[in-house]
Amino acid sequence: MGFKIGIVGLPNVGKSTIFNALSGARLAQAENYPFCTVEPNHAIVRVPDSRLEKIASITNPEKITETTVEFVDIAGLVKNASKGEGLGNQFLAHISETDAILHVVRCFSDRNVAHVTGETNPARDINIVETELLLRDIQMLDDKLDKITKQVRNDKSLQAVIPHAGKLLAWFNEGKWASTFPERDSEPLQAFFAEMRFITDKPVIYCANTDENTSAENSAPVKAVKAIAEEHNSQAMLIAARVEDELIDMPPDDRREFLKSYGITENGLALLVRTGYRALDLVSFFTIQSNQVQAWTVRRGSKAPKAAGVIHSDFEHGFIRAEVIAFDDFAQHGGEHNCRTAGVARTEGKDYEVRDGDIIKFLFHA
Numbered sequence: 001m002g003f004k005i006g007i008v009g010l011p012n013v014g015k016s017t018i019f020n021a022l023s024g025a026r027l028a029q030a031e032n033y034p035f036c037t038v039e040p041n042h043a044i045v046r047v048p049d050s051r052l053e054k055i056a057s058i059t060n061p062e063k064i065t066e067t068t069v070e071f072v073d074i075a076g077l078v079k080n081a082s083k084g085e086g087l088g089n090q091f092l093a094h095i096s097e098t099d100a101i102l103h104v105v106r107c108f109s110d111r112n113v114a115h116v117t118g119e120t121n122p123a124r125d126i127n128i129v130e131t132e133l134l135l136r137d138i139q140m141l142d143d144k145l146d147k148i149t150k151q152v153r154n155d156k157s158l159q160a161v162i163p164h165a166g167k168l169l170a171w172f173n174e175g176k177w178a179s180t181f182p183e184r185d186s187e188p189l190q191a192f193f194a195e196m197r198f199i200t201d202k203p204v205i206y207c208a209n210t211d212e213n214t215s216a217e218n219s220a221p222v223k224a225v226k227a228i229a230e231e232h233n234s235q236a237m238l239i240a241a242r243v244e245d246e247l248i249d250m251p252p253d254d255r256r257e258f259l260k261s262y263g264i265t266e267n268g269l270a271l272l273v274r275t276g277y278r279a280l281d282l283v284s285f286f287t288i289q290s291n292q293v294q295a296w297t298v299r300r301g302s303k304a305p306k307a308a309g310v311i312h313s314d315f316e317h318g319f320i321r322a323e324v325i326a327f328d329d330f331a332q333h334g335g336e337h338n339c340r341t342a343g344v345a346r347t348e349g350k351d352y353e354v355r356d357g358d359i360i361k362f363l364f365h366a
Contacts, residue, residue: 002047002068002297003280005205005272006098008133010125011116013106014209014241019043019073021244022269040094041073047273047284049295051327051357055286056293058335065294067284069273072098092136092199100203100279102272103129107221108211122208122224133199138172140196145169160188177201203279204229205272206236216240235279237271244268283356286327287311288336304352308362318365322348327357 007015023043046066056064074094095101105122117124145165152158164183171181177200183189184201193201208225210216217238229236247255247267255267276282281300285307286293298307309316325336329344336359339345354360 002044002070003099003276003282004070004072004097005100005102005276006072006074006095007102007104008074008095008129009104010106010129012113013104013125015104016041016073017241017245018102018104018207018209018239018268019071021239021241021248021267022071022272024248024269042070043073044068044070045269047295047297048270049284051284051331052286052293052295054331055288055327055359058330059288059293061288061293062291063293065292067295067297069276071102092132095133095199095202096197098202100205100276101133101199102205102207104207104209105221105225107208107216107219107225110211120221122221123228126206126225126228134172134175134177137178137198137200138169140198141165141169141172144196161192164189165192172200179203204232204234205275205279206234207272208236208238209241210238211240211242235275237275239268239271283354285354285356285358285360287360287362298354300356302354303350304348304354304360304362305350307354307360308364311362314366315362315364319350320363320365321350322352323361323363324348324352325359326355327359330359 007019009015019041023045045068047069049066052064052066072094103126105125106120107122109120117128145162148158148162148165152162164186167183168178168181168189172178178184178193178198179201184193206225206229208216208222210219210222216222222238226236243258244267247258250258277284282297283300283302284295284297286295296307296310298310304322305316305319308319308322323345324347325339325345329339329342330336333339333342333344336345
């Protein structure tokens, strides 16, 4: 299991440039005019993990398989996108299918790159986009309420949902997001939320797109983005899209020195993966077979059978136990055999919560 991130923002904020940089290829058209992206661009990218490399150096597998993240570059949103302006309605539908939102905010000034609202103003730009996301959810919920009100005559189970959904609609109309709705995790609404996939129920990562100036982190636009992220209890990150774009055609050995010259310690993909894991509360675990080492991703707190099910549903249904070694122990002792000798390999049952970095062998009934 990887995760899927939808990239949103106003036109000409650098979304497609960032998408290309993250995917390591020029898959998306990036031009100086609105809506140069019409159909969403998709890229599945392998997640770098130094722990996977360390495990491979000890076990010498024939194959190394990273977990993945999928990026979806969605066309720029404008005011009234929820009503179809700028083809926004069809773009908003694509966001519903993602796990998290990367909201790219323009924090640079450039006369050669047109700004759809005339000037750089992160707070205003964020408000425009987020208003359209919320209006989309209001429209979806309003339509759904109308439908289930008619269906309740033949399906009495819907009676419990209607009053809660009505409260949610009122919550939306106050300008509040689904993720903060007090009854969000109540039993009648859990399945309803899973079905609706509200855009405003998704974690948001605010991405301040700056110029090449290494002092950009202390600039007023970047500080404004960080303040909004903190207010919304969300993650924030900073990317210099034009710097990242230059890395695409650069040999791997030259990239580190290039980033260092700009005072940047890690590339945008590594930063986003780390930030995305925090936003979605994810952890990685590893499996070792005779010829393959592989990384997997699950939600923090997932029990061992659930993690086994990420590999194959049969593993979850027939789960017996899990043999677990922590990554640090595996690296310190130099492999499974030495870990068993040192007494740091352990057996866990169905109630075990998988921890980040666990190396697991699942035993199950066929």
